[in-house]
Structures are given as structure tokens and as C-alpha cells.
Amino acid sequence: MQPRQNIIEIFSTFVQFDGDRFSHWAIESRLHRSIKSCLSHTPKETSEIFWVLYWYKFWQVSETKLLAKQHLAAYLQEPCYWTSQKTATSFVSTQYKLSDCFQIAIAQVDRVLKGFNPEQGNTLKNYAGIIFGSAIRETLRQRREVDICTDWGLLRKISQKRLQESLQNAGLSSDTIVNYVLAWNCFKTLYVPTKASNSRQLSRPDHETWEAIAQAYNSQSPQQVNPQTLEKWLLSIAKAARKYLYPTPNSLNVSKGGDDSWELLDNLPGTEQQSLIHQLVTQEEEQTRNSQKADINKLLVEAIAQLELQVQQILQLYYAQQLNQDTIAKQLDMKQYTVSRRLTKARETLLRSLANWSQDTLHIAVTSDLLTSMSNVMEEWLHNYYSVSPH
Structure with missing residues (x-):
């Protein structure tokens, strides 16, 4: 990967992949105009550190968060790439490639910015590298677990905390979450696999187990449900858990609403911040x-x-x-x-x-x-x- 040479490139270009290889630096025209405008007002400010702190302060101001985040996301492309390459290499047995790791990492920009503190003496690049690496490793471990588990195996392995987070992430109401958690607890209590069973490849519970789960649920809830409803609920829980544990990273440059011609970056605030x-x-x-x-x-x-x-x-x-x-x-x-x-x-x-x-x-x-x-x-x-x- 060719390093970027100047402030305008560093704060306005993004990595583009060809398959699983670096292809080129793609210029985002709006960010290009933004940083170019800023430099025209302060031509002597050519320090990378200055502009990092400048946009970081911008990010802390609510009305300019989006513009600042885009510039800092562009800035962090290189540490994200190198961290992704290093981490992907260490997970030699994984099916996930460099480009997959890159997408996992760059989705953590908000987490990086929220945790970064310039007064602690660390640079944004170094701090981001730590967060990127941790996020990739954690996600790959989770994804490997999610990928190889059946729905029933996943439901037995997931913790209640992660389950509740998954359901909240799915946007379910608090009453629905309470019902789903109770159903899951009854399932875990009554569906106990034998020691010879593969805990990841568990099969669907048999008829007697479903009847016992329904009986246990109905004894603890005023809402009476049948085994078929409980199975539907548990499959919905498994789906929500997979989506939460195995999220699809969103691009920073995505279309907004139904108009494909209008993108998130089109809504950048004015760049004349003299x-x-x-x-x-x-x-x-x-x-x-x-x-x-x-x-x-x-x-x-x-x-x-x-x-x-x-x-x-x-x-x-x-x-x-x-x-x-x-x-x-x-x-x-x-x-x-x-x-x-x-x-x-x-x-x-x-x-x-x-x-x-x-x-x-x-x-x-x-x-x-x-x-x-x-x-x-x-x-x-x-x-x-x-x-x-x-x-």
C-alpha cells in the first residue's frame, strides 16, 4: 500500500480493495474540498498532529460531528489497514480475509473517538490500532462461534446479558424481551444435551422437551403459549443473536433513505470554518x-x-x-x-x-x-x- 503524501490526501481519501488486495486511494470530493478550504485559510498549518487535534475538537462539537468523523475516518485508513493485515495473518485458519477485517475495524471509528484522550500522551493512530486489533480479534472469535453453531447450540452458549443486548439491538419492546428471556431460560433449563452431544451442533429438541418447556413457561407467565409459539420465539432470538454477534459493518458513505443518488456524505455541513x-x-x-x-x-x-x-x-x-x-x-x-x-x-x-x-x-x-x-x-x-x- 502506497502511503499518502500530504494533508489533503490523508484527510480525504479511503482505501479501495481489489479482491483482497489494496487497489488505490479513492478521493472523497466533499472531504477533499473541506480540507482544502481549511488549508487555504491556514496555509502554514501542515502538521498532521495539528489537523488530527483540530478535527477531534470538531468531533466534540455536536453540530459538526459528521464532518469531523469523516475526516478522522479517512485519517485512520492506514492504521486500520496495517492492523487488519497483521491480525488477519495471525488468524490463519479463519475464512475472513484482509478486506473483511478492515471492514470490521473501520466500523469502530466511533468507539475510537469516544475512548481517545489526547491529554494522556497517546497518538490517535496508536490508540486506534489497539482498538482496531481488539475489535477484529473479538469479532472473529465470536463469528467463528456463531458460524459453527446451530440455532439450538447458539442458544445454549449465549449468556443472558448478550441475549438481552441482542434483543434490544433488534428493537423489540421491553415486554417482548421479558417474554423471550423467560422462554430462553426455560429452554436452557429443560433442554440439557447429553455429554456425548456436540454442544455446537445441537439438534432441535424433541416433542417431549417442547411440551416440558411450554409447561414451565406457562407456569411462570400469565400469557399462555404453545410449543410452536415458543419454538418460533427461540428461533427469532437466535436470529437476533447472530445479527448482533455478527453485524454487517456499514460503510461511512451509504445512501440515505430511498433515493440512491443521495448519500450520507452529501449531508456534510458547510466547510468554511475559518x-x-x-x-x-x-x-x-x-x-x-x-x-x-x-x-x-x-x-x-x-x-x-x-x-x-x-x-x-x-x-x-x-x-x-x-x-x-x-x-x-x-x-x-x-x-x-x-x-x-x-x-x-x-x-x-x-x-x-x-x-x-x-x-x-x-x-x-x-x-x-x-x-x-x-x-x-x-x-x-x-x-x-x-x-x-x-x-
């Missing part, structure tokens, strides 16, 4: 900078604490008391070149911690130029850190 952008730009930049500064400060303080005590003492003398290496060597009764080597080693250790943090958190490729820049920033930080108070 005022909100300008409100957020300064706020987001400041919040991001402050958050990153706090993270870097914590990272380097912890890295210093992991150094040998003598190295920490050298840093203290060099940066806080501003002593030169010769003076430090005399004070600590060691050679000047030993002080120099330990200073260099300490800087390298701190720089390595900072570089790893940049790669893991900001997903920045560390180049020689960037290392030089980081080294300068770190040197400035060390001077400021030791000048504030004694350490």
Missing part, C-alpha cells in the same frame, strides 16, 4: 508546545537521575556552578580528560533519550541535522535546568 480555525490555531499551538516541553523536561530529568552519581555531580559543577573541566578535575581528584569523557557520555545519553522520544511520540525521523538541532536544544535546557535551583 473562525473556528483561527480560534484553535493559537490555542492548539500553545497547548502542544507546553505539553511537549513538559514531556521533554520530565524525560531529561528522569534520564539525569539514571546517571551515575559522580556524573550527576560533574553536570552540577559544570552547569550550575559553571566551573571549567580543569577545576572540576581538581575538585574531584581525577584527570581532565576523564571529566571531558564523562560529560560527553552524559550528553550522548540524554540526547539518545530525546531522540528516541521524538521517534516514538512525534514519529519524527532522526537525521544528522535534527540531532544537531536537538543537541543545541538540550544544551540550552541543561543550562536552564541547573541555573533555576541547585540539584
